[in-house]
Amino acid sequence: MARVTRSGRSVGLILTAVAVAIVVAFSSSTRLALALGLAVAVLGVGATLVSLPAVRRGHPVATRALISVVVVDLAILLTFRVSATSDSNVAIGAAMSIVLLGLSFLTGSSGQISLGNGAFMGVGAFTVGIWADHHATTPLLAVLVLATLAGALVGLVLGLPATRLRGPYLAGMTLAFAVAFGAILNVFSSWTGGDSGLQLPSAVVAPHWLASFFGPGASALATSSAWLADISILVTGVALFLMANLFASRTGRAMRLVRDNDTAAELVGVSLPRARVIAFTVSAAYAALGGALWTLVNNSVSPSTYGFVLSITILSLVVIGGIGTIPGAIIGGIIYAFSAGAISWLTAHLGLNPQGNVASQLDGIIFGGLLVLTIVFAPMGIAGLVRRGWRRVRHG
Amino acid sequence: MDAFLTSRNVSDLLGGVTSGVIYALVALSLVLIWRSTRMLNFAQGAMAVFATYIGFAILAPTTNYWVSMSVAIVAGLVLGGVTERVLVRPLYGKPEINPIVAMVGLLLVLESIAAAIWSTSARALATPFSIVDWQLNHKPVALSPFALYEIVTSLVVMAIVAALFQYTKLGLQLRAAALAPEVSRLLGVRVGRMLTVGWMLSTAVGAVTAVLVASNFFTGLTPSGMDGVFAFGFIAAAIGGLDSPVGAMVSGLALGVVFQFVGDYVNSNAVILVALGLLIVSLMVRPNGVFTRSAQRRV
Amino acid sequence: MIVVDGLSVSYGAVRALQSVSFEAPSGEITAVLGANGAGKTTLLRAISGLVSPLAGTVSKDGDVLTGRRTEDIVRLGVAHVPEGRGVIAEFTVEENLRLGFMIARGSLADALAEQYAIFPVLGERRRQAAATLSGGERQMLAMARALIARPSVLLLDEPSLGLAPLVTAQLMQQIRELCARENLTVVLVEQNATSALRIAQRAVVLRVGVVVANDTAAVVRDDENLRQYYLGMVE
Ligand SMILES: Nc1ncnc2c1ncn2[C@@H]1O[C@H](COP(=O)(O)OP(=O)(O)O)[C@@H](O)[C@H]1O
Numbered sequence: 001m002a003r004v005t006r007s008g009r010s011v012g013l014i015l016t017a018v019a020v021a022i023v024v025a026f027s028s029s030t031r032l033a034l035a036l037g038l039a040v041a042v043l044g045v046g047a048t049l050v051s052l053p054a055v056r057r058g059h060p061v062a063t064r065a066l067i068s069v070v071v072v073d074l075a076i077l078l079t080f081r082v083s084a085t086s087d088s089n090v091a092i093g094a095a096m097s098i099v100l101l102g103l104s105f106l107t108g109s110s111g112q113i114s115l116g117n118g119a120f121m122g123v124g125a126f127t128v129g130i131w132a133d134h135h136a137t138t139p140l141l142a143v144l145v146l147a148t149l150a151g152a153l154v155g156l157v158l159g160l161p162a163t164r165l166r167g168p169y170l171a172g173m174t175l176a177f178a179v180a181f182g183a184i185l186n187v188f189s190s191w192t193g194g195d196s197g198l199q200l201p202s203a204v205v206a207p208h209w210l211a212s213f214f215g216p217g218a219s220a221l222a223t224s225s226a227w228l229a230d231i232s233i234l235v236t237g238v239a240l241f242l243m244a245n246l247f248a249s250r251t252g253r254a255m256r257l258v259r260d261n262d263t264a265a266e267l268v269g270v271s272l273p274r275a276r277v278i279a280f281t282v283s284a285a286y287a288a289l290g291g292a293l294w295t296l297v298n299n300s301v302s303p304s305t306y307g308f309v310l311s312i313t314i315l316s317l318v319v320i321g322g323i324g325t326i327p328g329a330i331i332g333g334i335i336y337a338f339s340a341g342a343i344s345w346l347t348a349h350l351g352l353n354p355q356g357n358v359a360s361q362l363d364g365i366i367f368g369g370l371l372v373l374t375i376v377f378a379p380m381g382i383a384g385l386v387r388r389g390w391r392r393v394r395h396g
Numbered sequence: 397m398d399a400f401l402t403s404r405n406v407s408d409l410l411g412g413v414t415s416g417v418i419y420a421l422v423a424l425s426l427v428l429i430w431r432s433t434r435m436l437n438f439a440q441g442a443m444a445v446f447a448t449y450i451g452f453a454i455l456a457p458t459t460n461y462w463v464s465m466s467v468a469i470v471a472g473l474v475l476g477g478v479t480e481r482v483l484v485r486p487l488y489g490k491p492e493i494n495p496i497v498a499m500v501g502l503l504l505v506l507e508s509i510a511a512a513i514w515s516t517s518a519r520a521l522a523t524p525f526s527i528v529d530w531q532l533n534h535k536p537v538a539l540s541p542f543a544l545y546e547i548v549t550s551l552v553v554m555a556i557v558a559a560l561f562q563y564t565k566l567g568l569q570l571r572a573a574a575l576a577p578e579v580s581r582l583l584g585v586r587v588g589r590m591l592t593v594g595w596m597l598s599t600a601v602g603a604v605t606a607v608l609v610a611s612n613f614f615t616g617l618t619p620s621g622m623d624g625v626f627a628f629g630f631i632a633a634a635i636g637g638l639d640s641p642v643g644a645m646v647s648g649l650a651l652g653v654v655f656q657f658v659g660d661y662v663n664s665n666a667v668i669l670v671a672l673g674l675l676i677v678s679l680m681v682r683p684n685g686v687f688t689r690s691a692q693r694r695v
Numbered sequence: 696m697i698v699v700d701g702l703s704v705s706y707g708a709v710r711a712l713q714s715v716s717f718e719a720p721s722g723e724i725t726a727v728l729g730a731n732g733a734g735k736t737t738l739l740r741a742i743s744g745l746v747s748p749l750a751g752t753v754s755k756d757g758d759v760l761t762g763r764r765t766e767d768i769v770r771l772g773v774a775h776v777p778e779g780r781g782v783i784a785e786f787t788v789e790e791n792l793r794l795g796f797m798i799a800r801g802s803l804a805d806a807l808a809e810q811y812a813i814f815p816v817l818g819e820r821r822r823q824a825a826a827t828l829s830g831g832e833r834q835m836l837a838m839a840r841a842l843i844a845r846p847s848v849l850l851l852d853e854p855s856l857g858l859a860p861l862v863t864a865q866l867m868q869q870i871r872e873l874c875a876r877e878n879l880t881v882v883l884v885e886q887n888a889t890s891a892l893r894i895a896q897r898a899v900v901l902r903v904g905v906v907v908a909n910d911t912a913a914v915v916r917d918d919e920n921l922r923q924y925y926l927g928m929v930e
């Protein structure tokens with residue numbers, strides 16, 4: 001049995017790596033590559049899943065890397081060139097997953113909640129916009145890191161009271177931040193462009209080395225929305241990998257102790273105030289990274305995107321997906337990627353006037369309603385339901 | 397004297413009081429629920445707006461203002477009671493973020509439904525009083541008949557709530573149920589009913605607030621019109637102490653005045669930054685509010 | 696009269712009471728004794744409906760109390776002064792009493808006057824916050840608040856806890872007088888067996904949720920075994 005799973009693991013690793021390589025390299029060239037990549041990827045995912053428990057025991061970090069790769073793999077498969085619109089939907093959804101990972105970590109590790117992560121996204125989004133306005137040639141990676149740091153900094157300042165506050169007060173403070181974000185942007189309107197926001201000076205193109213590496217055939221790829229989607233997905237994979245390690249790290253475990261029992265945590269020597277502020281800062285940083293990707297994908301940033309409604313939407317997604325868990329955040333991101341399409345489908349099937357009041361409010365009614373129903377009847381969201389169902393299947 | 401009354405500082409003071417009473421009412425509404433259930437009602441503004449739509453949109457627009465106001469108050473009582481019974485009751489004893497999430501969900505649902513039915517465009521309410529400022533020697537005093545009505549109504553609402561709590565049997569039971577639920581049950585107080593009554597009262601106070609906000613010619617009634625007011629009201633309540641009704645109201649009034657001066661002397665966009673800064677600093681220094689005595693503190 | 700019949704209560708896996716039965720007659724004080732954790736508080740909480748029993752019933756003058764809500768049991772004349780007294784510290788003395796009178800009929804002023812006559816110190820402090828009272832005064836306030844609604848049953852949970860011996864003696868005297876004058880059914884939970892047995896007519900001894908003695912106070916007082924092993928009354 002052990003030998004079977006060990007070989008399963010190796011096969012899974014190799015096949016997945018091959019699949020990723022093929023998918024990334026030839027994604028937009030031929031339908032043959034597409035079919036090949038898909039087949040190998042599915043094989044790889046299957047083999048990986050079979051060997052998962054053994055891998056988890058042996059090499060936790062490798063396992064997390066593997067899972068991240070599989071998620072990236074699947075997401076890239078999703079972008080398979082149906083249309084540019086769906087590419088950008090996937091990119092937007094992947095970036096949203098990053099935001100949700102951050103909020104999930106905040107709640108999962110400290111039992112706190114933030115109603116202002118839409119505004120933290122805005123911090124990252126505008127950092128990219130402002131930076132691109134002034135330094136158009138900065139490498140992509142540096143811009144993303146910068147935006148993340150900006151989010152962390154704002155999060156740290158707002159999170160300081162978290163050292164002494166609990167739940168409702170902190171939630172109220174983040175709500176005030178979310179509601180005020182538009183006005184705050186206006187205070188700095190010479191940088192942020194006021195109500196009209198900022199337009200990136202030029203579309204974000206793939207760096208030359210990538211184009212030269214893949215040869216002339218990749219030039220189409222270099223400017224297409226597919227490339228942006230791939231970037232967004234890859235960054236999500238990295239964020240996912242880091243978060244999975246953070247969740248499992250000593251710090252992460254200590255933080256869960258904080259959440260479950262303040263006194264016990266203090267006895268073990270965990271500093272409550274520090275744990276809370278760290279959790280809050282990480283969640284703000286992740287939100288900012290997601291927002292930065294949105295600016296890249298949209299090629300522009302507008303203050304109206306980052307209003308209070310976005311913060312509530314983020315909360316809804318993470319709760320419906322399963323708050324405090326990593327799968328919950330991924331599920332939330334997937335829901336977000338498909339929600340716009342699903343809602344217009346629903347609008348059409350209900351025979352609503354797409355320009356009418358009801359159609360334009362459908363998403364709010366559905367998300368809000370699901371949010372209420374989830375927290376009352378299934379507080380652990382879809383991830384919790386799946387886990388419970390899985391346990392029932394396994395134990396009969 | 398006339399020059400004094402029309403001076404910049406007095407104008408700011410009057411303007412500040414006019415908006416401060418609104419923040420004080422929101423803060424009071426939040427405190428009413430916090431004290432009895434340890435929940436922060438994030439849907440407070442949305443519930444208030446919804447009640448106001450019922451009073452002013454369902455009834456024909458020609459209906460008398462006072463009738464509409466009364467309908468809005470009744471709608472607030474009903475909405476608050478139903479919310480407590482149906483949505484809030486299953487959440488007692490759950491982790492503290494569950495009610496936060498539920499109330500945010502309710503906020504989204506109510507604002508979306510209001511927008512779906514009545515659209516997002518602002519609806520002007522026929523105000524019962526002129527919004528034109530009084531004049532002294534051809535110079536405006538920063539006070540209109542409408543502003544005076546707003547201030548007086550707010551003070552009357554606060555006085556009614558205070559008297560109810562201080563002097564009536566119901567108020568005694570409401571306070572007891574909030575302070576010591578089990579002891580109250582042992583003395584025959586129907587604590588569950590008191591929680592419902594608390595939510596009803598809070599939402600009715602919210603409805604009056606939303607009617608006052610919406611009656612203002614410049615804002616009108618919109619589905620999300622209370623979001624910003626709610627944020628300021630929460631800041632006031634958090635600074636004053638969510639456990640202290642008097643503290644919350646005083647701090648609402650004080651914040652209104654401070655913001656007016658900041659807006660006038662600095663920049664109107666800076667107000668929100670000052671508000672957030674005040675909130676952060678005061679929460680760091682006095683996490684349970686400036687007016688909360690340490691004996692009353694509960695984590 | 697209170698009749699407890701086969702009462703069992705558990706908190707999850709912890710069995711706090713096991714088939715407890717006894718009678719507490721009107722006009723008499725029934726002392727419930729036992730070490731810390733014996734289940735005394737749980738017994739009173741089960742009588743007033745704060746916990747629901749697994750099995751067994753409690754009835755008062757023939758009316759079954761079990762299954763009713765605390766708020767309704769109180770209205771049937773069962774007053775419960777909880778462990779730690781349950782005085783609302785933020786309320787004034789008079790507000791505490793007004794709250795106690797809430798379920799009663801008649802004139803509040805008369806009822807207040809009556810309690811101030813029994814407990815003069817409360818009258819002197821009527822406008823003071825209960826937080827400012829001493830331990831003995833708080834116990835008086837808790838008793839007055841229970842009595843002001845004219846109950847027929849009085850459940851007292853460790854009234855002497857934290858009181859000086861002299862104050863305890865006075866308090867016990869007062870309980871005895873009240874019981875006789877109002878024909879009350881008093882269930883007096885005490886760890887301080889000596890002073891409770893001095894005024895009680897009957898005594899029930901609990902040991903980890905089980906009744907080990909149920910007799911007249913005099914018999915329990917004179918039983919050497921009970922005194923040594925269950926009541927810790929070694930002289
Ligand atoms: N709320 C509770 N949850 C769990 N166990 C309890 C609870 N209250 C009391 N107990 C347990 O029930 C038993 C009886 O407690 P109690 O009635 O308070 O005893 P006493 O009043 O005689 O000291 C003890 O073992 C105690 O630990």
Ligand SMILES: [Mg+2]
Pocket residue numbers: 735736737778
């Ligand atoms: Mg006890």
